[in-house]
Amino acid sequence: GQQVMQIPQYQHVQEGEDFTTYCNSSTTLSNIQWYKQRPGGHPVFLIQLVKSGEVKKQKRLTFQFGEAKKNSSLHITATQTTDVGTYFCAGPWNTDKLIFGTGTRLQVFP
Amino acid sequence: NAGVTQTPKFRILKIGQSMTLQCAQDMNHNYMYWYRQDPGMGLKLIYYSVGAGITDKGEVPNGYNVSRSTTEDFPLRLELAAPSQTSVYFCASSYSAGGSGYTFGSGTRLTVV
Numbered sequence: 189g190q191q192v193m194q195i196p197q198y199q200h201v202q203e204g205e206d207f208t209t210y211c212n213s214s215t216t217l218s219n220i221q222w223y224k225q226r227p228g229g230h231p232v233f234l235i236q237l238v239k240s241g242e243v244k245k246q247k248r249l250t251f252q253f254g255e256a257k258k259n260s261s262l263h264i265t266a267t268q269t270t271d272v273g274t275y276f277c278a279g280p281w282n283t284d285k286l287i288f289g290t291g292t293r294l295q296v297f298p
Numbered sequence: 299n300a301g302v303t304q305t306p307k308f309r310i311l312k313i314g315q316s317m318t319l320q321c322a323q324d325m326n327h328n329y330m331y332w333y334r335q336d337p338g339m340g341l342k343l344i345y346y347s348v349g350a351g352i353t354d355k356g357e358v359p360n361g362y363n364v365s366r367s368t369t370e371d372f373p374l375r376l377e378l379a380a381p382s383q384t385s386v387y388f389c390a391s392s393y394s395a396g397g398s399g400y401t402f403g404s405g406t407r408l409t410v411v
Contacts, residue, residue, distance in 0.1 A: 218397070219397060221399060221400075223400075229404075230388055230402040230403065230404050230405050231341070231388070231390075231400070231402050232402070233399030233400060233401070236397075236398070236399060276340065276341070278400075280395075280397070281343075283395060284329070284346070284348055284395035285329075285331060285343060285346050285356065285395065286331075286343075286400065287343070287357075288333075288340050288341040289340065290339075290340045291339075291340050293338075
């Protein structure tokens with residue numbers, strides 16, 4: 189069945205360092221979504237990418253959708269302690285629901 | 299707007315007991331979903347609904363049931379609770395199927411002992 193994998197599973201960084209998480213799907217996706225879940229919280233929608241090769245930015249966050257629409261990445265520049273949490277990518281599964289990636293847990297040390 | 303409201307926030311069940319997790323949204327979304335998240339893990343889809351009166355199974359439906367009698371409400375029923383159902387349960391809704399962001403509720407943390 190369809191699978192969405194993310195690497196790394198965990199990442200510990202010093203505040204101010206950059207961070208990148210990668211998302212890979214076993215099938216071509218019509219779009220890719222990214223969510224952030226703070227510790228003890230619920231997933232919060234960040235962004236959706238639709239076009240092949242699309243790049244979108246939100247302040248220090250840069251999201252990219254691969255040319256083949258099977259992979260995506262999230263890059264955070266100069267991490268802050270407020271960036272702590274788990275980042276999930278998600279892609280459509282059988283058109284009417286999302287399948288979520290395995291997630292990357294980010295820890296930022298001050 | 300309240301968004302997606304889940305009740306209760308916490309619950310402890312004994313093995314074999316039953317309960318209903320409530321989920322309500324006020325955004326007039328047709329699409330609603332139930333996910334479970336085990337500690338340190340990702341989200342697994344239990345059941346989903348594309349509109350009132352229509353429900354379907356997700357990845358892990360065994361031990362659960364749902365109903366969707368109105369657009370607003372999507373309760374999840376646990377019958378004969380088992381320790382394997384200890385998890386955090388999230389309800390979510392969306393405007394379109396897989397093509398728009400999901401709005402999640404704050405979750406129900408369930409422990410079965």
